Amino acid sequence: MTDSSNLETDLSVSLGRIKLSNPVITCSGTFASGMEYSKFFNISELGAVVTKSYSLEKKQGNPPPRIWETACGMINSIGLQNEGIGHFINNQLGEAKKKGAEIILSIFGYDIKEFKNIAGRIKSIARDLLALELNFSCPNVDRGGMSFCAYPDMIKMTVSEIKNILDLPLIAKLSPNFNNVRETATAAKEGGADAVSLINTITATAFDIETFKPRLASITGGLSGPAVKPIALLKVFELAGENILPIIGMGGIAGWEDAVEFMIAGASAVGIGTAFFSAPDAGKKILEGLEEYLKRKNIENVADIIGIVLKNNYEKSG
Numbered sequence: 083m084t085d086s087s088n089l090e091t092d093l094s095v096s097l098g099r100i101k102l103s104n105p106v107i108t109c110s111g112t113f114a115s116g117m118e119y120s121k122f123f124n125i126s127e128l129g130a131v132v133t134k135s136y137s138l139e140k141k142q143g144n145p146p147p148r149i150w151e152t153a154c155g156m157i158n159s160i161g162l163q164n165e166g167i168g169h170f171i172n173n174q175l176g177e178a179k180k181k182g183a184e185i186i187l188s189i190f191g192y193d194i195k196e197f198k199n200i201a202g203r204i205k206s207i208a209r210d211l212l213a214l215e216l217n218f219s220c221p222n223v224d225r226g227g228m229s230f231c232a233y234p235d236m237i238k239m240t241v242s243e244i245k246n247i248l249d250l251p252l253i254a255k256l257s258p259n260f261n262n263v264r265e266t267a268t269a270a271k272e273g274g275a276d277a278v279s280l281i282n283t284i285t286a287t288a289f290d291i292e293t294f295k296p297r298l299a300s301i302t303g304g305l306s307g308p309a310v311k312p313i314a315l316l317k318v319f320e321l322a323g324e325n326i327l328p329i330i331g332m333g334g335i336a337g338w339e340d341a342v343e344f345m346i347a348g349a350s351a352v353g354i355g356t357a358f359f360s361a362p363d364a365g366k367k368i369l370e371g372l373e374e375y376l377k378r379k380n381i382e383n384v385a386d387i388i389g390i391v392l393k394n395n396y397e398k399s400g
Contacts, residue, residue, distance in 0.1 A: 091376045092383045093369075095129070097328035097350050098276035099251040100213050102129035102184070105345065105384060106369045109279075109332050109355030110135050110188035110215055110255065111160070115174040116181060122362040126182030127369060129351060133170065133178075135188040135217040138196050138203075140166040150288050150297040155307020155334070155356060157286050159300040162190060162220060167203050175207060186253065188215040194240050201247040213251040216240065216275075218266070219282045231257035234269035241273025251276040253330065258317055259285050267326045279330040279353060280321060281314045307356040308334040315347055322348020322389055336364070338371025348389040 093104035107130040113119060116131040125131055143163025150157045165173075167189065178185055187204065191197035197216065204214065218230035218237055230236050241252055254270035256263055258281040267278050283304025288297040314333025322329055331349025335341055336357045344352050357364040376384060 089377045089380060089382065091373055091381070092385075093373065093376075095350050095385055095388070097251075097253075097330065100253075100276055100328075102351060104129045104369060104372075105349075105351040106341065106365055106372065107186070107330065107351055107353055108132045108358070108365065109353040110217060111162075112355040112358050115170065115178050116183055117174070117177055119358065119362055119365075120181050123366040124181075125365075126184075128183065128365050130184040130186045130212055131178065132186040132215060132353065133174075133188050134164055135162055135190045135215075135220075136164050136167045136170050136200070137162065137190055137192075138167060138200050140164070140169070145299045147297065147299055148303070150303070152286075152288065152305065152307070152309060154309040155305060156359070157288055157298065157303040157305050158283070159298045159303035161300070162217075167200050171203065171207055175210060179210060184212045185210065186213045186215055187211050188217055188255070190217040190220040191240075192220065194236070194243055197240050198243050198247060201244045204248060204250075208248055208250050211250060213253055213276070214244070214248065215253040215255050215279060216244065217255045217282075219255065219257045229257055229259070231260050231262070231266050234262060234265045237266055238269035238273040241270055241275050245274040253277045253279055254327075255279045255282055257282045258313065258333075263317055263321055264324055264326070267321055267324070271327050275327060277328040277330060277350075278321070278326075279332060281310070281317050281333045284310050284313065306333070308336055310334045311340060315344060318344055318349050319347040319391070323392055335368070336361075338368045338375060341368050341372055342375055342387065345384070345387050346390045348392055350385075350388050 144161030148159040286305035311334025318331040328350040331344035332353030
């Protein structure tokens with residue numbers, strides 16, 4: 083009988099051209115550039131650190147209040163506040179690389195032109211990046227301010243334009259707020275994306291019953307945390323069944339059990355986000371728990387559990 087305690091596990095996974103030493107990464111917008119969390123654990127142990135989303139110029143974000151804790155998560159309306167891509171290039175990338183972390187840079191633009199201008203700035207640091215995430219949840223001024231994810235053709239066009247500028251693996255970050263995840267993922271693939279990340283936050287709100295005012299200055303925000311996990315899990319499972327692109331699953335992952343559940347549903351990697359606000363070392367604990375799980379199950383390669391639910395269902399239906 084095999085002694086599982088001595089089992090050597092292989093945690094490496096691949097998402098197209100993106101090679102990760104393990105499937106546990108961070109979600110953009112929750113981990114800054116990684117420096118804030120490096121005092122809690124060695125961030126280089128993660129498969130990758132995904133930065134906050136950067137725009138071309140500095141953005142102030144929304145006025146406060148812009149965070150409200152819910153019974154099982156939180157609603158945020160930060161408004162994509164950031165110091166601009168130049169600040170990341172000049173001040174943050176070097177520090178993150180010193181920590182030994184693999185960096186996935188997240189960017190957003192209000193139109194294709196801004197996306198392209200940011201990509202042009204990134205050319206000088208492309209060698210220092212593992213991949214580039216395109217946050218398509220931002221409003222598209224060319225289409226009346228609606229999110230890019232409302233228009234699959236814009237996603238295809240943007241990915242294609244950036245691919246012509248940069249020789250970097252591209253990840254399309256998709257929204258669950260439109261009933262078109264299959265269409266947006268297909269558009270991302272047609273444009274040349276290597277993977278998708280799913281899901282971003284779900285539009286939500288909250289009100290103060292004493293003052294009769296919204297809890298957030300912007301009224302609406304994005305719900306994240308354990309409350310969204312069942313929804314996120316279904317979106318990942320359904321999209322994985324379409325076999326369009328490799329998926330980074332995210333949405334309410336708070337423990338290693340959640341990470342395993344997303345992977346067996348079809349995610350090739352998992353993003354940790356809101357969990358970091360209550361447990362700054364959540365990524366490290368989830369990674370350790372995942373490895374212990376594989377040893378207990380006598381599974382040598384974590385890649386073997388990816389989509390196992392889909393495979394089992396297919397075999398039964400076949």
